[in-house]
Amino acid sequence: NGELVSASTRGNGEEGSLITDNAKTFMNIPLKIPYKGHLKITGEGIIHRDDFEEINKKIPNEEDRYKTPRNLAGGSVQQLNSEICSKRKVYFYAFNVIEGFDDINSLSERLYTAKRLGFDICTFFEYNALKHDFDTFNILVNELVNIADETMTPIDGVVIMYDDIAYGKSLGKTGHHYRNGLALKFKEEEEETVITNIEWQVGRTGKITPVAVFNPVILDNTTVSKASLHNISTMQKLNIKLYSKVTVVKSNEIIPQIIKCVGGTSYDFEYPKVCPVCGGKTTFVGDDETMNVYCKNSDCPAQSIRGLSYFASKDGMNIDGLSDKKIEKLVDAGIISNALDIYKLDQHRDEIVEFDGMGEKSFDKLLLSIEKSKNVKLENFLAALGIPNVALSKAKIISREFDGDWNKFETAVTNGFDFTQLDTFGVEINKSIHKYFREVFFANDIYR
Ligand SMILES: [Zn+2]
Incomplete structure (x- = not known):
């Protein structure tokens, strides 16, 4: 009803933290607007590059200075003391209206409406693939970069979204993202660090996965200190050793990955001859392409x-x-x-x-x-079984196909249902589901 009642961070996408007091200290969030009803607006909290440099200049010791405007903005909004946040000159730019303006089916119209109520909004252009060619698209992206440059706005990419909100929603979502838009990153955020340890994790299938532990770095606003190395071949290809200096990125902004080794004084280490948990003998399985080590106990x-x-x-x-x-x-x-x-x-x-x-x-x-x-629910039961390649997001798709009905699912599996018909299901998953039910589930009576 026209008053700012709550503000939160995006967090991991499902759960963020409440930052209402800090949001009230942002430079440009209207605390009162002429609007009746519930309005929920999402956007980006940023610190302009000139303000960032100003703040950094006041820190005498170069090593103590903040790394990027993005990191500082992320840290500022999480401050327990909102007085600190108020000194950081954080600005909020709206990029979507999640609730409210229900009668408007156009994203751009919703944003303009928010602007009329007093919100600053992200700069955007309308692009119509029927009217414009792809060169126009590139020109628009360049223009966005130029504007960001002139306004001292840190930019690491652009987001492309359907203006037709109902159509965008009708496209549904994958496990992680809605299909109504996509993000175009100019460059993945990357950091250099040093591997301090290599841990060997024993998985459900007995596969022992090497995990690199490194000095913590901040990527996409989260602290990262571990990355899976997947298997022995990957380690060898990247030439990873103990104390190697490496470059870490987040692929799809979610999973930390080591993409290359950049030197450093490194030391050889041994691959596990015995399982780190049970002490049983390990076996190496595979070829040069993907060599894995397994605990066979x-x-x-x-x-x-x-x-x-x-x-x-x-x-x-x-x-x-x-x-x-x-x-x-x-x-x-x-x-x-x-x-x-x-x-x-x-x-x-x-x-x-x-x-x-x-x-x-x-x-x-x-x-x-x-x-x-x-x-x-069927989806949780299927996920619980630990069928290789079938985590909850895939189990949900299966469950939807069979109306959450175990009997329908069981009949389908026994009749050799082809799971590749399902969205995002490939040949491997299809094989692994049938193999599991044939060799484990129906072969043992334990789950009955
Ligand atoms: Zn073991």
Whole structure:
């Protein structure tokens, strides 16, 4: 109703943090607007380059200065003390109207309307592929860069979105992004750092994945200190060693990746001859293209703990109170080794209530959430199974196809349903689903 009541950061896309007090100190957010109803506007909080340099100049020690306007803006809006934020000269530029102006189906019209109410909006151009050729597109992008340059606005790319909001929504979304637009980054943010350790993580399938641990760097406003190296071949191709100096980027702005080794004094290290968890002998599988190292011990606790923790997770059966720590204890105590054992926990009451941090009450609670988990949605059940290549986002697509009905799904699988018909499903996933149900699910009676 015309008053700023709440502001939050984007966070990881699902959950951000509340920054209402800080937002009120931004240079250009109107605190009162002539509008009745609920209005939700998204945009970018930025610090102009000249203001950024001004702030940095006041810091005598060069090493203590802020790295980029983007990092400083990200840090400023998260300040607990809004007085600090107010000194950072953060500006807000709207780029979308999420709620409100329901009768307007044009993104640009919504933004102009927001502008009339007192918001500053991102600079944008309208591009019509039917009327304009691709050269025009490039000219417009260049023009945006020029404007950003003149207005001291830090820019790292442009976003292209459909103006027709209803049409954009009708395109749906993938696991991570809506399909109504795309981001064009001029250059991926990259940072150099030094690898301080290489960890070997044992996965559900026994695959032991090398993970590089490095001195923390900030990419896309988040601190990153680890990146998977995927397999031994990747490490060799990148020539990665201990204390190598490397360049890190975030691919798709989500997953940290090491893209190259830039030298440094580095040391050779050994590939694991034994599993870091169970001490069992490892085997190397593959060719020069993709060489992997595996723990072949099917009783390896790492494999069952990982699998079980995924099974019980929110994406899976959502068993509240069955934390990784508890699973580890239960596996160590020999009480559970597979998913079915979870449903027999009541037979071990006397033993389990003696666990640290357990007790009668929390055990009863746990049994209750285990009972509740028997009624999860098909998508969560499928995700819980840990079928290779089928995480929750894929499980959702399957579930939608079969109306969330297990019987329909089961019939389809037994009749050799071709999963490549489903959006984003390739040959590999199709194979892996059928292999799983043929060789694991229907072959063992455990999940019945
Ligand atoms: Zn092992």
